[in-house]
Amino acid sequence: MMLSLDRLIEQALLEDIHTGDITTQAVVAEIRPASARLIAKEALVLAGLFVAQKVFLRLNPEVVFNARLTDGSSASAGDVLATVEGNAADLLMAERVALNLLQRMSGIATLTSRYVQAVAGTKARVVDTRKTTPGLREVEKYAVRVGGGINHRTGLYDGVLIKENHIAAAGGIAEAVRRARAYIPHTLRIEIETETPGQVEEALAAGADIIMLDNMDCDTMRHCVGLINGRAMVEASGGVNLNTVRAIADTGVDIISVGALTHSPRAMDISMLLD
Numbered sequence: 001m002m003l004s005l006d007r008l009i010e011q012a013l014l015e016d017i018h019t020g021d022i023t024t025q026a027v028v029a030e031i032r033p034a035s036a037r038l039i040a041k042e043a044l045v046l047a048g049l050f051v052a053q054k055v056f057l058r059l060n061p062e063v064v065f066n067a068r069l070t071d072g073s074s075a076s077a078g079d080v081l082a083t084v085e086g087n088a089a090d091l092l093m094a095e096r097v098a099l100n101l102l103q104r105m106s107g108i109a110t111l112t113s114r115y116v117q118a119v120a121g122t123k124a125r126v127v128d129t130r131k132t133t134p135g136l137r138e139v140e141k142y143a144v145r146v147g148g149g150i151n152h153r154t155g156l157y158d159g160v161l162i163k164e165n166h167i168a169a170a171g172g173i174a175e176a177v178r179r180a181r182a183y184i185p186h187t188l189r190i191e192i193e194t195e196t197p198g199q200v201e202e203a204l205a206a207g208a209d210i211i212m213l214d215n216m217d218c219d220t221m222r223h224c225v226g227l228i229n230g231r232a233m234v235e236a237s238g239g240v241n242l243n244t245v246r247a248i249a250d251t252g253v254d255i256i257s258v259g260a261l262t263h264s265p266r267a268m269d270i271s272m273l274l275d
Contacts, residue, residue, distance in 0.1 A: 004138055005051065009058050011135075012097045024092045034088035034274055036095075038102070040075040041269035045113045047071050047146040048105030049082060051139060055098040060090040072109070072146050081270065088274070095272045104136070105143040107265035112147025115245055115258055124249035124256050127152045127235075131259040140262045152257055160184055161212075162192040173199060177206035191235070200224045204231055212257075214238050218247050225252040 038052065046069055053065040063086035069075060081102075084091055115126045128144045129152055130137075141151045153159030162176045170176035173192060180190050191210035192203045197220065203211045204227070211228060213221050215238035228234055236253040241260065248256055 005054065006058075008135060008139070009051075009055050009097070012100070013055070013058060013094070016097055017093055021089075021093045024089050028089045028092065032088040033085070034091055035083060035085045036091050036272050036274045037083050038081040038099075038270060038272050040077060040079045040081055041271055042077050044075050044106050044268040044270075045109040045147055046073045046075050046081060046106055047109035047143040048102045048139065051105065052082070052098040052102040055101065056084055056086070056091070056094045059094045060086055062086060063090060063094075084272075091272075091274065099270055099272060100267075101139065103267040103270050104133075104265070105139055105146075106268040106270065108140055108143035108262060109147035110268060111265045112144050112149040112261050114242060115256075115261070116148035118242060118245050119249040119256065122246075122249040124236075124253055125150050126245075126261075127255050127257045128261045129237075129257050129259045129263075130155065131263040133262070144261055147261075149258075149261060150255070160188055160190045162190065162208075164193055164195070164214075167192075173202040174206045177203070177208055181207070193237075194224075197224055197227060200227055204228065208232055210235055212237050213253065218251050221248065221251040221253060 049067050049069070049071055056063045056065055063084060065082060065084050067082045068080050075081060112126065119126060127150045128141055132140045141154065144151060153161065160180050162180060167173055167176050170179060177190055177192060189209035191212060192208040193212045193214050194200045194203055195214050200211055210233040212235040213224050216224065221236060225234055233255070234253045235255045235257055236248050237257045240248060240256055240258045245256060
């Protein structure tokens with residue numbers, strides 16, 4: 001993760017500063033020691049503080065970054081998350097990139113935590129999807145873990161998930177599973193997306209390891225969980241939000257995938273104030 005994180009930070013700083021921060025160059029031309037505080041402006045679950053630190057250190061390794069909290073901590077409005085000391089110009093140039101990443105990652109962790117709390121007491125686990133911001137997948141999936149969620153496959157390369165279009169291209173569920181089983185190593189499991197109880201029965205007969213119940217209502221999901229009866233892991237997907245997730249969990253599914261964790265989180269309100 002660290003190599004790709006370094007590339008991400010380098011690209012983000014280049015995107016923002018490019019040929020130079022003309023405002024800071026004009027207003028803060030001389031070397032001027034400064035200190036700043038990163039402050040939560042609302043209640044949140046913190047994620048990405050070490051990423052923010054790396055942004056400041058990338059501009060100047062002599063910057064002193066003191067974390068007051070750790071990732072996974074709950075913060076209230078007004079809490080100081082960290083203090084930063086260094087040349088004022090470096091702090092100002094790093095500010096926006098550091099906050100952008102910290103605010104988004106904390107938004108994901110905070111939203112994930114709400115979903116996890118909503119299914120507490122059931123066996124269901126909340127997982128993410130591949131619906132991530134291009135280039136930010138690793139940090140966004142890390143933020144899901146910080147919020148108490150579980151990561152689904154990282155990408156197309158590390159898990160078999162046979163979806164509707166794969167089934168159509170292969171000529172049916174049984175043939176798609178047969179081809180996948182013949183191609184992959186024995187260490188990988190096969191997941192298949194289903195939309196009806198009939199497809200669930202086909203997936204079971206084909207030997208799928210994980211069966212996704214896609215966009216089913218709760219009564220149909222509960223029926224399908226009974227059909228599967230422990231012979232495969234059951235994933236619920238589609239139509240999941242904070243108002244529906246508990247009812248979905250109560251159907252007896254094992255995991256609930258929530259695209260909103262990474263495609264629709266609200267960035268948390270965090271600011272940097274120079275002292």
